Amino acid sequence: MPTLTQLREQAKSLKLIRLSGLKKSELQSLIDARVQKFGDIPVKHLHPGSVFKKMLGIASWEWSDAQLNILPGKYLSALCQVMGIPYSGTKAKCLERLKNAARVRQILKDYMSGDDIQALADSMKGAELKQLCKSVRTFAGSTKYAMAASLIQWKLTSSRKGQENYLNAISYLKEQRNKVVTFKPRQQELQAA
Numbered sequence: 019m020p021t022l023t024q025l026r027e028q029a030k031s032l033k034l035i036r037l038s039g040l041k042k043s044e045l046q047s048l049i050d051a052r053v054q055k056f057g058d059i060p061v062k063h064l065h066p067g068s069v070f071k072k073m074l075g076i077a078s079w080e081w082s083d084a085q086l087n088i089l090p091g092k093y094l095s096a097l098c099q100v101m102g103i104p105y106s107g108t109k110a111k112c113l114e115r116l117k118n119a120a121r122v123r124q125i126l127k128d129y130m131s132g133d134d135i136q137a138l139a140d141s142m143k144g145a146e147l148k149q150l151c152k153s154v155r156t157f158a159g160s161t162k163y164a165m166a167a168s169l170i171q172w173k174l175t176s177s178r179k180g181q182e183n184y185l186n187a188i189s190y191l192k193e194q195r196n197k198v199v200t201f202k203p204r205q206q207e208l209q210a211a
Contacts, residue, residue: 025049033065061088069093074100078116079124086113096187102179103154118153119176125150126173139166 020028025045029037032052037045051059061069061084069085070093078101086094094112098105103119105112129138139147139162147165151158156172158165 033068034059034063035065036062061085064088066090066093070096073097077124077127078120079127081116081120086116099183099187100180102176102181102183122150122154122169123173126169129170129173131174132167132170135163135167135170138170139163142166 022042022045025042026037029045029049029052032049034048034052037048040048048059048063061082066089069088073081073085089097091109091112094109094116095105097116098112101116101119101123103115107115126138128134142150142162144162144165147162147169148158151165151168154169154172157168159168
């Protein structure tokens with residue numbers, strides 16, 4: 019039977035965190051759930067990097083508050099970049115932007131192009147469209163059609179920017195992984211030898 023210390027070390031190697039207050043049996047069940055990939059592990063016990071990676075694989079409107087709140091600022095900033103929205107500012111500002119963008123994207127998910135502008139304008143009241151424009155900080159024209167066009171343009175632009183940022187990040191990581199580190203001795207060391 020492993021000791022509590024051994025269980026904590028094993029849990030850390032499985033990228034589980036916040037383990038200090040857990041009993042031995044609770045810790046063992048978390049480890050078992052992680053190793054055997056069954057059962058839900060509470061978000062508070064997962065490493066932020068694992069949560070971030072999982073969030074990248076699902077639609078933004080499926081992100082939970084627990085997932086967003088556990089992420090440090092650098093991960094929230096990265097999520098903003100992947101969504102193609104402004105990413106600077108405090109953690110609270112990033113959270114607000116992410117939640118607003120996710121909510122608007124969920125509403126706009128069926129509107130794919132400029133051909134859908136009239137359908138969006140007809141499906142909502144002017145005040146609702148204006149509120150959506152305000153929440154994602156895009157131009158709100160004086161007509162429902164103008165607001166709908168602005169929202170669809172925001173969705174298409176932010177999606178394109180987000181995809182570009184994501185692909186650039188993946189490319190950069192691959193480049194770093196494949197980069198060969200060469201040792202270059204300093205000139206003084208060569209002369210001394």
